[in-house]
Amino acid sequence: MEKEIERLLDEAVSNGEVAGCNALVLADGKEIAYAESGYKNIEDLTPFERDTIVRLYSMSKPITSAAVIWLMDNGVIDLEDPVEKYIPSFANAHVATKGGRVNALRSVTLRDLMNMAGGTVYPGNGTDAERQSAALFDEVIRKLGTDKEIGTVELASRIGENDLDFQPGENFKYGTGADILGAVVEVASGMRFGDFLKKEFFEPLEMPDTDFWVTEEKRERLADVYETVGKEAKLNVTYNLGINYKMDHRPAFESGGAGLCSTLDDYAHFADMLLNNGNYKGKTILSERAVKFMTNGSLAPWQQKGMDGWDGLTGYTYGNLLRVLKDPSRCVSYGEAGEYGWDGWLGAYFANDPVNRITVLMGMQKINAGTWGLTRKVRNLVYKEVR
Numbered sequence: 001m002e003k004e005i006e007r008l009l010d011e012a013v014s015n016g017e018v019a020g021c022n023a024l025v026l027a028d029g030k031e032i033a034y035a036e037s038g039y040k041n042i043e044d045l046t047p048f049e050r051d052t053i054v055r056l057y058s059m060s061k062p063i064t065s066a067a068v069i070w071l072m073d074n075g076v077i078d079l080e081d082p083v084e085k086y087i088p089s090f091a092n093a094h095v096a097t098k099g100g101r102v103n104a105l106r107s108v109t110l111r112d113l114m115n116m117a118g119g120t121v122y123p124g125n126g127t128d129a130e131r132q133s134a135a136l137f138d139e140v141i142r143k144l145g146t147d148k149e150i151g152t153v154e155l156a157s158r159i160g161e162n163d164l165d166f167q168p169g170e171n172f173k174y175g176t177g178a179d180i181l182g183a184v185v186e187v188a189s190g191m192r193f194g195d196f197l198k199k200e201f202f203e204p205l206e207m208p209d210t211d212f213w214v215t216e217e218k219r220e221r222l223a224d225v226y227e228t229v230g231k232e233a234k235l236n237v238t239y240n241l242g243i244n245y246k247m248d249h250r251p252a253f254e255s256g257g258a259g260l261c262s263t264l265d266d267y268a269h270f271a272d273m274l275l276n277n278g279n280y281k282g283k284t285i286l287s288e289r290a291v292k293f294m295t296n297g298s299l300a301p302w303q304q305k306g307m308d309g310w311d312g313l314t315g316y317t318y319g320n321l322l323r324v325l326k327d328p329s330r331c332v333s334y335g336e337a338g339e340y341g342w343d344g345w346l347g348a349y350f351a352n353d354p355v356n357r358i359t360v361l362m363g364m365q366k367i368n369a370g371t372w373g374l375t376r377k378v379r380n381l382v383y384k385e386v387r
Contacts, residue, residue, distance in 0.1 A: 001025070001032065001033045001381055001382065001384075001385050002032075002033040002034065002035055004381050005023050005025070005033055005035040005378055005381055006035035006036075006037065008374065008377050008378060008381070009021050009022070009023065009035050009036065009037035009038070009374075010037045012037070012038075012374050013037045013038035013039075015231060016228055016230070016231040016232040016233050017228055017233075017366075017374065018038065018226070018228075018233060018347070018364050018366045018369075018374065019038050019039055019040070019042050019048070019223075019224070019226040019233040019364075019365070019366070020036075020037065020038030020039045020040050020042075020047070020048025020052070020223065020364065020365075021036070021037060021038060021048060021347070021362065021363060021364035021366075021374070022034070022035065022036035022037075022048060022049070022050065022052065022264060022362070022363045022364075023035050023036075023264075023360070023361065023362045023363075023378055024264040024265070024268060024359075024360075024361045024362075025358070025359070025360055025361075025382050026268060026271075026272070026358070026359040026361075027356075027357060027358055027359075028357045029272045029275065029276070029359075033382075034050065036048055036049060036050060040052050040221075040222075040223035040224060040365075041223070041224050042224075042226070042233060042235070043235070046220075048223065048363075048364075049221075050263070050264065050265065051209070051221055051263055051265070052221055052222075052223050052263065052363060053209055053214055053218065053221045053222045053223065053261050053262065053263055054222075054223050054261060054262065054263070054346065054348050054363045054364065054365055055225070055243065055247070055260075055261050055344070055346055055348075055365065056258075056260045056261060056262055056267075056344050056348050057240075057241070057243070057258045057344035057345040057346050057348065058178075058257060058258055058342060058343065058344045058345055058370075059260075059262075059267070059342055059343055059344040059348040059349070059350055060178070060255065060256060060257060060258055060259055060260040060344070061178045061256070061257055061321040061322075061342050062270075062321060062322055062341065062342050062350065063197065063201065063210075063260060063270065064178045064181055064182055064185070064256035064257070064321060065114065065178075065181075065294060065320045065321035065322060066201065066270075066274075066285075066286065066294065067181075067182075067185045067193075067196060067197060067200070067201070067256075068110065068114065068181050068184070068185060068320075069286060069290050069291075069293065069294045069320065070200055070201075070285075070286060070290070071185065071188055071189065072290070072293075073286055073287050073289075073290040076188050076189070077110060077184070077188050078110075079109065079110045079111040079114065080109055080110070080111060081109060081110050082107035082108065082109055083107065083108045083109065083110065083112075083113065083118070083160070083180065083184070084107060084160075086183070086184045086187040086188060087153070087156045087157055087160050087180065087183060087184065087187070088157075088160075089157045089158075089159075089160030089161050090107065090108055090160040091107075092104075093107070093108060093160070093164055093168075094163050094164065095119065095163060095164045095165070095166060095167055096127060096128035096129045096132075096163035096164070096165065101163060104119075104164060104167060104168055105167050105168070106167075106168055106169070107168065108120070108164070108168045109168070109169075110181070110184065112168050112169055112177070113177035113178070113180055113181050113184075114177065114181065114297070114319070114320045114321060115172065115177075115297065115299060115303070115318060115319055115320070116172050116173060116174050116175060116177050116318060116321075117168070117169050117170070117171065117172055117173075117299070117300075117303050118164070118168055118169075118175075118177055118180075119164030119165045119166045119167065119168055119170070119171075119173070119175075120133075120159055120162075120164065120165075120175050120176045120177055120180060121133055121165045121173055121174075121175035121176065122174065122175045122176060122241070123136075123137045123138075123241075127165055128163060129162065129163045129164060129165035130165065132162040132163060133159070133162065133175075133176065136155070136158055136159065136162065137241060137242050140155065140242035140253060141239045141242055144239065144242070144244050144251070145244070145249075149251065149252035149253065150242075150252060150253055151252040151253055152179075152182055152183045152186055152192075152193050152252070152253050152254045152255075152256075153183045153186055153187060154252075154253075155179060155183070155242075155253050156179065156180045156182075156183030156184070157183075159176055159179070159180060160180075169300075169303075170302075170303075171302075171303055171305075171306045172299050172303040172304070172305075172306030172307050172318060173306055176257060177257070177321070178255075178256040178257035178258075178321055179255050179256050179257040179258075180256075181256050181321075182254060182255065182256025182257070183256075185256070192254065193254040193256065194211065194212050194250070194254045198211070200285070201270065201285065202266075204280065204283050204285060205266075205269040205270055205273055205280055205285065206266075206269055206281075207262065207266040207267075207269055207270065208266070209221075209261075209262060209263045209265075209266050210260060210261070210262040210263075210266045210267070211260065211261065212250060212251055212254045212255070212259045212260060212261075213244070213247050213248065213249055213250045213251060213261075214247040214248070214261060216248075219247070219248065222247055222261070223363075223364075223365045224365060225237065225238055225245070225346060225365040225366075225367065226365060226366060226367070227366065227367035227368070228366070228367075233366075236367050238367065240258075240345065241255065241257070241258045241345075242255065242258075243255060243258055243259055247261055258344075258345070262348075263363070264361045264362075264363050267350060267361055268359060268361055271341075271350060271352050271359045271361065272359065273285050273286070274286075274291055274294075274295065274352055275352050275354060275357060275359060277291050277292075278290060278291045293320075294320045294322070295320070295322060295324070295338075295340045295352070295354070296319070296324065296338075297317075297318070297319015297320040297322065297324060298317040298318070298319050298324060298326065299317050299318050299319065304317060312332060312370075312371050312372070312376070313371070314330045314331060314332060315327040315328060315329070315330035315331035315332075315335070316331075321342065322340045322341060322342055323340060323341060323342055324338070324339070324340045325337055325338065325339040325340070332376065333376040333379045333380055333383075334379060334380050334382075334383035334384070335353075335379070335383065336353050336355045336356055336383075336386075337355070338353070338354055338355055339351055339352065339353045339354075339355075340352055340354075341360075343369075343370050343371045343375070344369075344370070345367075345368065345369070345370060346364065346365045346366055346367065346369055347362065347363075347364035347365065347366040347369030347370065347372070347374075347375070348362065348363055348364065349361065349362040349371065349375050351379070356386050358382065358386065360378065360379060360382055362374075362375060362378065
């Protein structure tokens with residue numbers, strides 16, 4: 001399997017599909033395959049290696065989910081709590097419709113945010129709510145590196161002042177729910193979001209390279225971002241969703257939806273903890289009940305239609321900031337019912353299969369990758385070996 005995966009990665013690099021990438025496969029927490037190819041910086045010909053640090057973007061979301069579930073597990077929050085309990089600007093929310101603004105029929109809840117069903121959307125140009133979100137994130141980007149950077153709770157508060165895209169619970173639409181939840185964790189715990197993650201997850205899970213920024217002594221290990229132009233990978237310096245490309249200082253906005261960076265080995269410790277029902281090397285991070293709840297979520301039937309249109313994710317539902325495979329017969333790659341995980345905008349990828357006790361992780365920095373052809377090919381090679 002390892003040689004076959006290496007061949008796939010080499011082909012993707014030679015075709016200009018990706019500048020560099022790596023992949024790690026574990027069974028019962030033990031490594032069964034690792035491969036790497038290409039460069040983390042093409043211009044300097046520095047190789048993409050095992051300890052290369054990548055921007056996770058949306059692969060930050062499972063960690064944010066675990067933080068919320070930790071608070072639930074410890075009696076700090078209730079997922080039926082209205083968001084305004086923690087972020088007051090969400091009180092008296094409004095919904096943008098074609099006929100104008102209308103009152104929200106009920107409060108947005110933490111459960112809505114965990115299922116991307118709260119109406120809080122990412123930047124775009126298709127609806128009024130998306131345009132308001134775009135203006136807000138443009139402001140976040142403009143203020144990066146200044147003494148006026150917008151912070152985690154401030155951003156969530158500003159989102160609460162914007163219109164929702166639909167009535168709470170009415171639909172599924174991928175958006176800023178995890179960013180708001182990061183602020184909720186901050187308020188509910190009384191700690192900065194990053195400090196909470198470090199205390200409850202990164203330190204006990206031995207994840208020294210996972211954070212919202214990269215210290216100077218590690219920065220040479222941070223991969224650059226590339227996009228495919230024709231048959232060539234071209235450098236693309238992006239601040240998408242308010243994430244500082246350089247990762248050279250601790251940001252005021254610690255994005256629960258997109259802000260973390262990590263390595264495959266670090267993330268493997270997090271994945272292993274979940275696969276072992278909340279335990280890691282004899283330490284209990286989450287209860288077994290908490291992990292079962294976190295990794296078995298699903299959308300309501302009327303929300304699922306919003307997920308069904310997602311290319312490449314047919315057969316999956318969504319819950320607690322994770323995809324969950326419900327119907328492998330509709331999937332476009334091999335898989336097992338109950339598999340869960342998520343990926344990132346730059347191609348970082350995570351999947352846990354609790355039935356076969358398999359973990360698949362990939363790292364890369366490719367614009368608009370997510371779960372794409374290379375990811376599915378690697379998955380298929382892995383599942384070909386599963387008996």
